[in-house]
Each structure stands twice: as C-alpha cells, then as structure tokens.
Amino acid sequence: MASLKDLRNRIASVKATQKITKAMQMVAAAKLRRAQSAAEAARPYSQRMDAVMANIAAAVGDAEGAPRLLAGTGSDQTHLLIVATAERGLCGGFNSSIARLARDHARDLIASGKTVKILPVGKKGADVLKSEFGDIMMPSVDLREVKHVGYSNANDIAQQVLGMFDGNEFDVATLFYSEFQSVISQIPQAQQIIPPQLNEVEEADSASTLYDYEPDENEILTDLLPRNVAVQIFRALLENAASEQGARMSAMDNATRNAGEMIDKLTLTYNRQRQAQITKELIEIISGAEAL
Amino acid sequence: MANAFKFELVSPESLLLSGDAEIVTVPGAEGDMGILANHAPLMTSLRPGMVSAKLADGSEEAYFVRGGFADIAGESVTVLAEFAVAKKDLTKEVFAEQLRLAKEDAERHEASGDDEKITSSRAYLDQLTHLESTLTTA
Numbered sequence: 401m402a403s404l405k406d407l408r409n410r411i412a413s414v415k416a417t418q419k420i421t422k423a424m425q426m427v428a429a430a431k432l433r434r435a436q437s438a439a440e441a442a443r444p445y446s447q448r449m450d451a452v453m454a455n456i457a458a459a460v461g462d463a464e465g466a467p468r469l470l471a472g473t474g475s476d477q478t479h480l481l482i483v484a485t486a487e488r489g490l491c492g493g494f495n496s497s498i499a500r501l502a503r504d505h506a507r508d509l510i511a512s513g514k515t516v517k518i519l520p521v522g523k524k525g526a527d528v529l530k531s532e533f534g535d536i537m538m539p540s541v542d543l544r545e546v547k548h549v550g551y552s553n554a555n556d557i558a559q560q561v562l563g564m565f566d567g568n569e570f571d572v573a574t575l576f577y578s579e580f581q582s583v584i585s586q587i588p589q590a591q592q593i594i595p596p597q598l599n600e601v602e603e604a605d606s607a608s609t610l611y612d613y614e615p616d617e618n619e620i621l622t623d624l625l626p627r628n629v630a631v632q633i634f635r636a637l638l639e640n641a642a643s644e645q646g647a648r649m650s651a652m653d654n655a656t657r658n659a660g661e662m663i664d665k666l667t668l669t670y671n672r673q674r675q676a677q678i679t680k681e682l683i684e685i686i687s688g689a690e691a692l
Numbered sequence: 693m694a695n696a697f698k699f700e701l702v703s704p705e706s707l708l709l710s711g712d713a714e715i716v717t718v719p720g721a722e723g724d725m726g727i728l729a730n731h732a733p734l735m736t737s738l739r740p741g742m743v744s745a746k747l748a749d750g751s752e753e754a755y756f757v758r759g760g761f762a763d764i765a766g767e768s769v770t771v772l773a774e775f776a777v778a779k780k781d782l783t784k785e786v787f788a789e790q791l792r793l794a795k796e797d798a799e800r801h802e803a804s805g806d807d808e809k810i811t812s813s814r815a816y817l818d819q820l821t822h823l824e825s826t827l828t829t830a
Contacts (some may be wrong), residue, residue: 438705441705441706441707442704442705442706444700444702444705444707444710445702445703445704445707445772446707448763448770448772449772450704452761452763452772454737455735467745484720550705551703551704551705551774551775554704607804610733611733611734612732612733612734612735613734613735613736613739614720614721614722614734614735614736615721615722615737619737620736620737620761623761624735624737624761627759627774630704668762692705
C-alpha cells in the first residue's frame with residue numbers, strides 16, 4: 401500500500417496536470433472564438449463563388465473544349481487525397497477521425513485497382529498515415545509556423561495541387577477535413593475538388609439570369625476554376641482550425657474533470673490512511689499505559 | 693436622386709463592404725465601367741485597380757483590388773476579389789509588396805516561356821506601375 405508521502409506526491413502531481421489542462425482549455429476557448437469568426441467571415445465569399453461557378457458551368461455546359469479542371473481528364477485512375485489535419489495533438493479524436501476517413505477511402509480505392517497519392521497538410525495526419533501509406537505519401541505541407549491561416553497559405557497549397565494536375569500526376573482530387581458543427585461535434589468530410597462537384601442550378605434560376613460575359617465564358621472559367629480550388633482549400637483549412645480548437649476544448653474539459661475526480665478519490669484514500677494511522681498510534685499508547 | 697442597388701465587396705477573408713450604392717466603378721477586364729442600377733446581367737473578370745462606390749448615404753468608398761471578378765445582376769452587384777484593401781489603408785508598403793509579387797510572377801512567367809502568361813503578367817505589371825503613379829500624384 402502506498403505510503404502517506406506517496407499519496408501526497410500523487411495528489412500534487414495530478415493537481416499540476418489539472419492546472420495545465422484547465423489552462424489549455426481556456427486557451428482553446430479563446431482561439432476557438434477567433435477561428436470561428438474567421439470561418440464565418442470567409443463564408444460569403446465561398447457561397448458567392450459556388451453560385452457563380454454553378455452559373456457559369458451551366459452556361460458552358462458539357463460543350464467540347466470545356467476546361468479540364470471542370471470536366472476532368474476523362475479518367476479516374478489516379479486519385480490525389482489531400483488530408484488536412486492539425487499540427488498539434490491533444491485535441492481528442494480530431495486528427496485520428498480525419499485520418500481514419502482518409503485511410504478507409506484510400507483502402508477502397510486501392511482495393512478497386514486505382515492509384516492513390518496522398519498529400520498531407522499538417523503533421524499529425526501524416527504521422528498516422530505514414531505507417532500504412534508511407535510509399536505513396538508526398539512530403540507534408542507544414543503550417544506549424546502559421547498562427548492564423550490566411551488565403552495565401554491556401555493559395556500555396558492550391559498552386560502545388562494545380563501544378564501536379566497540369567503535369568498529369570492525378571485525375572481526381574479529394575479534400576479531407578473536419579467540418580465544424582459545434583464544440584462537441586466535428587464531422588470529418590471528404591470533398592471532391594477536382595473536377596468540382598457543383599450544385600445543380602435550379603431551372604427557374606438559370607432561365608432568369610442570361611448573363612453577358614466579359615471577356616467570354618471560357619476565359620472567365622479558366623480564370624475562375626483554379627481560384628475555386630484555392631477557395632475550397634481555404635474554407636477547409638478554416639473549418640479545420642475551428643474544429644481543432646473545439647475538439648481540444650472539449651478534450652481538455654474532460655481531462656480537467658477526470659483530474660478532479662482523481663484528486664477527490666486520492667484525497668479520500670489519503671484521509672482514511674491518515675485516520676487509520678492515528679488510531680493505530682492511539683491504540684499503541686493506550687495498550688502501553690495499560691501494561692504498566 | 694439616383695436609384696440605389698445592393699453592393700457587396702467580398703474577399704476570401706472577409707466581407708469588406710455591404711450596402712446600397714448609387715454608382716459603382718470597377719476595373720473590368722476590357723475597360724473600367726461604371727455601373728448604375730438595373731444594369732444588364734454581366735459577369736466580368738477584373739484587372740487590378742480601384743473599385744469605388746458612391747453609397748446611397750452620400751459617402752464614397754474606394755478599395756484596391758487584385759484578382760477577382762464582378763457579378764452584376766439587375767438588383768445587386770457583387771465584387772469577389774482575391775485581395776482587397778481600403779484605399780485609406782493602402783500604404784506605400786502594401787503597394788510595394790503587391791508590386792514585388794507582380795514582378796516575381798512576371799519573372800517566373802518569363803522563365804516558363806508561356807507567351808500568354810508573359811503578356812498577362814506584363815500587362816498587370818504595367819497597370820500597377822501606372823496605378824502607382826496616379827496614386828502618388830493624387
């Protein structure tokens with residue numbers, strides 16, 4: 401049985417841990433607010449972008465000469481999986497749930513005879529996937545030094561992806577990230593970004609807006625499509641940032657609560673033992689006095 | 693009093709301006725254009741330059757935008773800019789940074805040997821230089 405001194409040390413160490421988790425929770429809460437407002441600020445742009453994309457895509461249609469970025473390469477042999485995770489751990493199941501979704505996806509594709517390449521964004525996802533897919537993985541995109549994800553970060557990733565697409569290195573690109581629902585729920589998502597999956601334009605909508613295009617549809621489209629890739633990646637990164645902080649906040653909240661329970665239990669044991677020791681000493685003194 | 697219409701300027705990072713405007717001037721791909729209410733639906737890509745708007749309350753706003761396009765529908769105008777900064781925040785440093793980026797792009801394109809890209813990045817650089825001279829004189 402642990403001595404009183406051991407118990408005291410144990411309680412002190414759990415208390416110290418609790419202080420750390422509590423601090424991490426508060427930091428995550430503050431960061432979450434910022435990440436959430438950044439995600440909200442970015443929403444109008446991507447919504448508009450979607451609407452415009454759907455509009456133009458409907459106008460250009462499946463005509464010959466539609467850009468490859470819209471129509472695809474005509475094959476779906478090589479898949480690129482862009483797996484966006486966090487750079488840091490200690491955020492509950494956040495990283496592993498994204499990695500798991502990507503892994504299942506990759507396994508399915510490999511099982512059906514496709515070629516898979518993985519581009520990890522963020523170190524944690526890369527760590528998880530390395531053991532199984534080490535040979536098909538590209539060096540991960542490092543965002544560790546980045547405090548607030550900006551559009552330029554997303555654009556850099558997009559340029560890399562587009563460069564690969566132009567070099568015929570893949571046919572289909574899918575983006576994995578976690579959508580922020582609330583502090584307790586983040587849902588891992590898989591979104592195909594090349595070729596993009598567009599919402600169907602409603603009939604009434606497309607009929608009422610007969611747009612003029614300047615210069616012309618195709619030129620706008622070739623300008624727009626690469627930009628759309630960057631916007632989608634940017635959105636995913638922002639959602640991820642909010643999800644990461646949300647997941648960390650609830651994980652740290654749990655840890656703080658567990659530490660509290662542990663302290664209560666240890667304190668109880670400690671008090672019992674102390675009482676037992678006092679009783680023992682008393683008995684020793686009394687029986688000594690009686691023997692005289 | 694001219695008719696007002698809804699005008700929005702958004703960049704990927706935020707919604708910069710949203711309000712009723714009387715006239716909006718945008719640097720369209722084929723020339724600057726002033727847009728009044730009930731303009732025919734038009735979609736145009738933008739050259740780098742100034743977007744300015746006269747709002748319904750009489751105030752005027754101007755923003756420097758780079759990369760993007762304008763979606764003009766009868767009752768609303770939306771400018772989606774890849775990069776946008778208010779004119780009053782457009783300091784020499786910000787502009788110099790933009791100019792530097794443009795130059796880098798141009799050099800990269802020159803190296804790639806793609807004629808189309810070389811022309812477009814040169815045109816962009818010319819525009820920026822031109823814009824710089826107009827801004828510094830103003």
